[in-house]
Amino acid sequence: MSTVAHEHDHHHAPTGLKRWIFSTNHKDIGTLYLIFSLMMFFIGGAMAMIIRAELFQPGLQFVDPQFYNSMVTVHALIMIFGAVMPAGVGLANWMIPLMIGAPDMALPRMNNMSFWILPFGFALLISTLFMNGGGPAGGWTMYPPLVLQLGDAFPFLIFTVHILGVSSIMGAINIIATVFNMRAPGMTLMKMPLFVWTWVITAFLLIASLPVLAGAVTMLLTDKYFGTSFFNAAGGGDPVLFQHIFWFFGHPEVYILALPAFGIVSTIIPTFARKPLFGYASMVYATASIAILSFFVWAHHMFTVGMPIKGELFFMYATMLIAVPTGVKVFNWMATMWRGAMTFEAPMLFSIAFVILFTIGGFSGLMLGITPVDFQYHDTYFVVAHFHYVLLTGAVFSLMAAAYYWLPKWTGYMYDEKLAKIHFWLSTIAANVLFFPQHFLGLAGMPRRIPDYNIVFADFNMISSIGGFAYGISQLLFVYIVIKCALGGKKAKAQAWEGAKGLEWTVPSPAPFHTFETPPKLTKSMLEN
């Protein structure tokens, strides 16, 4: 092949529909991921609105309890697998090659397949809502025997999980290969931006945990259709076995959603504090410790199943131990801000809110980890409040921070800072009005996943619903800001933020179609974290 032809190959960008559906470009695929996840965020959000509308006051007003259960189930599946995970992968796609000086992801075609499986997978899932017998309604955790009572939706649910698993595993393999094989010379592992570190650790969690989930749902399938008795005591199995396998996946999954958030915040806070990240090495080790520990704490999701006491103690101790590395991270962020010269643009605001609100979720997490007290908290709104603090004001806030932080790099324009600040304050206030009262509801004795409740729970539910609607509406503002920014505005400089470090700020804004086709020569200042 001649050099000229080769150079030519690499400098024209494909156009039209083919550019997107046949793409092998990490930036385009990243964009697809991000747009897809935003769409899913609104579909899942619409379901949350239905839930909050039904819970606005006691009595059944809008939906049948079966459909309510469906909403609870599908809302969770869409938000986890359709919104937060793809958004994280989208960011990884866009930013990892830029951050490590790579021309693209290591396996570009597989990268495209990881993405394109998602719309098909969610078409499978959402179609179940219209099937005979209704959509999945046994909770996203799919516990047997309840899940086996599903109608026509059952095999579709199982295959949705399989197909999404295929997508995530391919995505994770790609990220690992990219990070370990594609770094520019000089970009040693301990020089990598923390976002890259958290993502590569996340990728290991994905590869190790998703196949286990695939195995678990396969057992559900054979229990229903082939007469196996994995989860049936009459045949020698145990319904709780499913919970063990599921949560062996499920707990790492929680960190799959959270670790990239840690990476984002660790990138943004130093930028706006104009001061290097405090304790880079300890951040890396803390992330790795959290990831490793996440494989030994699964049964804290199921303390009430009646495990032998030795098991309960083991999982309690292991769970409480996670507080240590998580604490290290929070303290490091605190110390990064300390004696910096901070400004508070939208990404920084979302990051600070992340640190505070995620920590509140961590506090309730520590409380939930204490087994004897968990017997009271378990499966109540206290848990609902806990994981929404961790996942919404945690993971989703970090994604918002990331979007504002890198929008100038993606679009070439600065977003509307004033509107973004309004979006931040609306989101933060609404999310707290939405979820803080749920702590009280749980402590007062309201179980989760119920469509109707006693009048003692009425007031806090109404407050929570008002917060929910406010949160939902204020996210429309985010869409407006993003679209506005994509269409135009103040031109962004290559280094859009004064204090930003990292290779992504050495390329023009918007980032050209191809970057780092030849490895960049890294100077010492480029490698500062």
Added chain:
Amino acid sequence: MTSIYKKILQVLFLATLPLTVLADWGLNMREGVTPISQKVYDMHMVSLWVVTIIGIVVFGIMFWSIFHHRKSRGVKPAKFSHSTTVEIIWTAIPLLIIIGLAIPATKLLIEMDDTSDTALTVKAVGYQWKWKYEYLEDDLTIYSNLDEKSVELSQRVDSVNPMEHPDYLLDVDEPLVLPTNTKIRILTTANDVIHAWWVPDLGWKRDAIPGFINDNWTMINEPGTYRGQCAEICGKGHGYMPIVVKAVSMDEYKTWVAEKKQEQVAAAEASSKEMSMEELMTKGEAVYKANCLACHQANGEGVQGVFPAIAGSQLATKPENLQAHITQIIYGKNLMPAFGEQLNDGDIASVVTYTRNAFGNDTGDVVQAADVAAERK
């Protein structure tokens, strides 16, 4: 609907309410009525205070920093990026704190685990969607369904207002009666899917898992009525299977057991008698509300694709299906549980009669207890 707006306004102006009003809203965990629930509450408070204090310190430092270390105040950023000493300190201190929490938690857990020396055993069996309680020593079995008033108020119609019923969704027809000051063993299991037995005032919840039994205990100090709910999603009626414990003195408990047994014997006798059409229809309606309505709905239309309609169905209208109608209730079919064990012949006869004549089915069929008895193997 004006009451709703009033409520919304009240909620929106929550901040203006005095704190004493807030206390009534149930902000915190209940202390409960057992020695264990008190200890669980104390442990909860300890951990709550620990995290609150940590929160105040950490967020306090952050806010101080946010206020003082901002560029607009003209500060120059420092350059430091690590300090082994503070990193060791803030690894060690949390470790010590969690050890401090783990020790009392371990003791409490061991205490909760000890189900020896119980004076009374109750087996609580979760059904979709009710609880069965077997008093093993006293040889008594009761079924505990959602109370009739809650059933009516929980329908999706505009004419009902659940605000009228203080114990809405927290009341049952037959509460679990337990003696006070007695160590009671409670075994939880389930008949169909996983449920969870939870009364917050007793201080714990435990899953009820089909095919396995979980062993628990409680000792209630104060007489009273304690309410809880199923705490594990178990299908459509998950929100509609409350648990009510009525704690009474040992003497009252013994009297209650004796009365209940007599009542059951009398009911069994009465049920085998012939009944008039009206008697059957009245009784049938009550049985239907307690057992069938959750799935087949108040109008007998069912839920499309999930729960078949009774109104106009082949099974409930065709004369040749009468026998199948009875046996399906006794032995169950697909998702429909077997009611043969929980309903007596008279109950089944009345509900068959009712469903064959209500919802416009108007078959005129009358089924008597003897017809049901003939179908039992």
Added chain:
Amino acid sequence: MAAKDIYYVPEGSKWPIFGSFALFVLFIGGALLFNGNANANVVLYIGIALVAYMFVGWFNDVIGESRSGKYNGQVDVSFRMGMGWFIFSEVMFFAAFFGALYYARMYSIPWLGGLGSGTATHEFLWSAFEAAWPLSVTPDPTNYDQPSDVVPAFGVPAINTLILLTSGVTVTFAHWALKNNKRTSLNLWLAATVILGFVFVFFQAEEYIHAYNDLNLKLSSGIYGSTFYMLTGFHGFHVTMGAIMLLVILLRTIKGHFSKKDHFAFEAVAWYWHFVDVVWLGLFIFVYWI
């Protein structure tokens, strides 16, 4: 600048989206089949055909690019990492089933039989049940096919162990031959590996027929049958896939593909083959033997 100096980023390709769609059709077909839909088979077969076509088309592209010299050492490393971590994900898939086996043997069956924390469970629910492994009488003996016996380790399974271990050796000989550029020897050893692979599958199928018909050991024989068939079944499926992959590699070596230095596809398949080999050893020990 020479092509080899920069990382090869392929042009747009139709295969990823085609493959996604193919999987979509395949899974719809499967789901419809379980729901008893009359046309499910048609959809399922179309799905299988599309997936097969995707594999053929995609690998053709990759082989073409590889042979036209577009790849460099770095691309090779990416492929190696990809294959390695793919195999690791497969290991974790099997781990779920081994975990289920472990749980059934160590926890659920002893508990149902009244051991450990299962006292109450045994006393009140399954008082007639005796914990045993292999489990032939389930806690609820009705509705389950009670096997008269289980497949002994030192019969066909032991022979199959020898076959697979031997095939692991032959594929390594083939690799040596390839590295030393002895093409005939390469083809012969590889052919031997493929044959051993299919012989294994044949024996496994025979054993299934025997267990199913003569021993009444079925998927519906309770947890023993469930773990036995699911573990060995998924393994058998992987061996079949591996043997087909080996066959493709054999056809390529016969066509003269691969050089002493560049033969990643060969190595990938060999790794995969060793992986099914190791899984089998786990099966032989934990499912058949102890």
